[in-house]
Amino acid sequence: MFSLYALAQQAPSIDLIISNCKVINMADGSITQGQSVAIKNGKIIDVHSDKYIKNKYQAAQYIQAEGRYVMPGLWDMHMHFGGGDSTLHENKNFLALYLAHGVTSIRDMAADISKSVVKWRDEINNDQLTGPRIFTSGPKLEGYKPIWKGVLQVGTPEEVESALDSLQKLNVDFVKITENTLKPDIYLYALKAVKARGLRSSAHIPSSLTLNEVIDAGLNSVEHLGYAYNAGIPKAATASKASQFNAEYAKQQYRYMANHHVFITPTLLGSYIISHLDEDSHTNDAYLKYIGRGIKNTYSWRVDRAKNISAEASKQRHENYDNVSKILPLLQSEGVKIMAGTDAGYLNSFVYPGIGIHQELALMVKAGLSPLQALQASVVNSPAFLGLTEYGSVAKDKRADLILLDQNPIENIEATQKIHSVIVKGVVFDRRQLDKFLKDVADQNVSGL
CATH class of the missing domain: 3.20.20.140 (Metal-dependent hydrolases)
Structure with a gap:
């Protein structure tokens, strides 16, 4: 019991873990299932199996992706x-x-x-x-x-x-x-x-x-x-x-x-x-x-x-x-x-x-x-x-600017519109927040603001 408690205390504290996701490899289109993405200070610090990430890190926020697709x-x-x-x-x-x-x-x-x-x-x-x-x-x-x-x-x-x-x-x-x-x-x-x-x-x-x-x-x-x-x-x-x-x-x-x-x-x-x-x-x-x-x-x-x-x-x-x-x-x-x-x-x-x-x-x-x-x-x-190397893939040391999709865009490009969540600098905007962005803009236009 003591050793398990000590291990938990030693686990690095990070900002966000996206678990049970399918990571799209932007180089060849391959899909890796059962992955977790660990994020801290707006950067991806690790991408590994769900079990590995769960045992290694503690996060302030968790997203259960439920098998959804993650890409830049x-x-x-x-x-x-x-x-x-x-x-x-x-x-x-x-x-x-x-x-x-x-x-x-x-x-x-x-x-x-x-x-x-x-x-x-x-x-x-x-x-x-x-x-x-x-x-x-x-x-x-x-x-x-x-x-x-x-x-x-x-x-x-x-x-x-x-x-x-x-x-x-x-x-x-x-x-x-x-x-x-x-x-x-x-x-x-x-x-x-x-x-x-x-x-x-x-x-x-x-x-x-x-x-x-x-x-x-x-x-x-x-x-x-x-x-x-x-x-x-x-x-x-x-x-x-x-x-x-x-x-x-x-x-x-x-x-x-x-x-x-x-x-x-x-x-x-x-x-x-x-x-x-x-x-x-x-x-x-x-x-x-x-x-x-x-x-x-x-x-x-x-x-x-x-x-x-x-x-x-x-x-x-x-x-x-x-x-x-x-x-x-x-x-x-x-x-x-x-x-x-x-x-x-x-x-x-x-x-x-x-x-x-x-x-x-x-x-x-x-x-x-x-x-x-x-x-x-x-x-x-x-x-x-633009000569920016910190973008372009879901991998360690890349920027945590990501989208979580309900469907696979490699099979059907229109799947890019099936957005569950958007992550910008490691900050999560879920579907409810994204819909509120749209509603607020529409309301402002109606009001002439």
Whole structure:
């Protein structure tokens, strides 16, 4: 009796044990049953059999998983906070929507409320605000008088350097560059300058430059699949885009991407929704109750342009989406690291924060990836892009950002929506709390708050 008591007294005290769970191996999709996950100070300190963990640790909190599946929390690697200061509260509500849908990390791809986003990021990191971890670019680099709001307008090398100085003062996590009015020579200079400062870059690709040229200048990730599709069209081609695309030529370009460790975020969902508005206007989406009036108002510019096109133009949009999405397995087979991102947030019509990542994963699978490959795009490749090694698996020394699922997402990607609990920094949010996040956001929108 004494020895058993002494052993119990010596058992390390930890914060949380998740017992009787099935751990998903994110490298190969295998499942290990009868496991317990031990968590302390926001980190996983042990993953072992139920009996081993029970005998080794004492926890302040226990979750009996009852055979449910545990995997790393989801990442949305392309979203946008924005819409001006009048929408700050609506943007801040995105944090609850993401957590309610098992998204524990997000990458903000620039807009016009960057100072507030940086503030939220720092508050979350300092445990002063509840939400997914935020990685942000701050304002993006563009040319003079672009269509985008809240950008850093640059047209000379000196202006590029000054803009990067300001971004580093904001302590941004990476730099975004787009090509609406940015001159090609300054675009290339900006990529080189970002690399010289030891920062990461994400960008659109100007039509006047080749994929190899922007990679050689230092690009780290391509945003939107259409740019990779265009890269598969030899410059000498003159026919329609669909007939120009050359799979063998594209493979050469994609291998160059892979060899230079250039990632891509396809953002299938935004393209799919806009290209299929003739089939679904989304005006009756139940999820709209979670989106504030100011954010909804930013949807109109894309909707108005898309809804009045001809039947023939709609058909062409469908075909274009199909042609572009089909290259996803080609990128995967050539070794390009694909990241999962939605383009959710402000401006991009009916691409919703939270639920959007589940829809994106489903579209990836529909385009030809396996469920495991789609999940890896979200939870493995995403932190790898940022050079973060403490994410990507349920294993010792990894961050305790996890989701507990009722069903196996390796068998059916839609199982990512069957969320029992979300764990962020070792803090548990059960189904009741997650539903309350959603209800509180909906109630605030009804009240006009």
